[in-house]
Amino acid sequence: MRIDIITVVPDLLKSPFEASILKRAIEKNLVEIHFHNLRDYTTLSYKQIDDYQYGGGAGMVMMIEPIDKCISKLKSERSYDEVIYLTPDGEVLNQNMSNSLSLKGNLIMLCGHYKGVDQRVRDLFITKEISIGDYVLSGGELAAAVLCDSIIRLIPGVLGNETSALTDAFQDNLLSPPIYTRPSNYKGYEVPDILLSGHKKKIDDWRDEKALQRTKDRRPDLLEE
Numbered sequence: 001m002r003i004d005i006i007t008v009v010p011d012l013l014k015s016p017f018e019a020s021i022l023k024r025a026i027e028k029n030l031v032e033i034h035f036h037n038l039r040d041y042t043t044l045s046y047k048q049i050d051d052y053q054y055g056g057g058a059g060m061v062m063m064i065e066p067i068d069k070c071i072s073k074l075k076s077e078r079s080y081d082e083v084i085y086l087t088p089d090g091e092v093l094n095q096n097m098s099n100s101l102s103l104k105g106n107l108i109m110l111c112g113h114y115k116g117v118d119q120r121v122r123d124l125f126i127t128k129e130i131s132i133g134d135y136v137l138s139g140g141e142l143a144a145a146v147l148c149d150s151i152i153r154l155i156p157g158v159l160g161n162e163t164s165a166l167t168d169a170f171q172d173n174l175l176s177p178p179i180y181t182r183p184s185n186y187k188g189y190e191v192p193d194i195l196l197s198g199h200k201k202k203i204d205d206w207r208d209e210k211a212l213q214r215t216k217d218r219r220p221d222l223l224e225e
């Protein structure tokens with residue numbers, strides 16, 4: 001997989017890819033990440049990439065020309081499966097969307113800033129608009145990092161234990177059951193006996209029951225889907 005990220009603040013985005021699982025995925029050549037600074041694609045003075053909005057109103061709007069130049073250059077070099085715009089008014093990200101994006105080859109992610117991009121960018125270039133939740137971030141960069149993480153960890157070979165992505169919370173629209181590790185007794189607080197019993201079937205049943213109960217308590221909406 002190859003992901004091209006277009007941003008005005010590449011510095012905001014770099015560190016998530018320089019540690020832990022994402023770093024290892026890049027080192028194993030399972031994914032390539034390329035950053036593109038939108039300011040490198042403007043022909044205007046002071047590397048301007050935004051301007052006031054027509055019709056008036058507070059807030060700057062990202063102009064179409066630098067975005068067109070950047071996306072067109074990328075598309076002239078290879079084909080892309082999706083051109084994603086990160087925006088709070090996009091479709092809210094869920095595990096199903098990450099699962100299906102993890103099967104794609106090449107992706108472009110455009111990070112919105114200020115008030116967002118000129119509507120013509122969305123009409124002409126964008127194939128998918130994604131939000132990471134109902135709250136507002138200063139820009140799409142952190143959202144792009146979240147989206148990349150959720151996708152990349154699903155690429156086969158990225159996680160050490162091949163099965164572990166399949167047992168994630170949300171993979172069956174269920175939250176995860178409680179988990180424990182050593183010691184079995186900490187200051188009198190004990191691990192449930194069943195987990196120490198060695199009965200595989202009973203343990204699986206216990207986990208299923210706890211996952212269902214937790215989902216009923218915390219996220220009943222997941223069970224209705």
Ligand code: 6GU
Pocket residue numbers: 085086087088112130131132133134135136137138139140143144
């Ligand atoms: Cl994708 N962008 C911004 N600016 N805020 C957000 C978001 C995206 N998703 C949730 N909030």
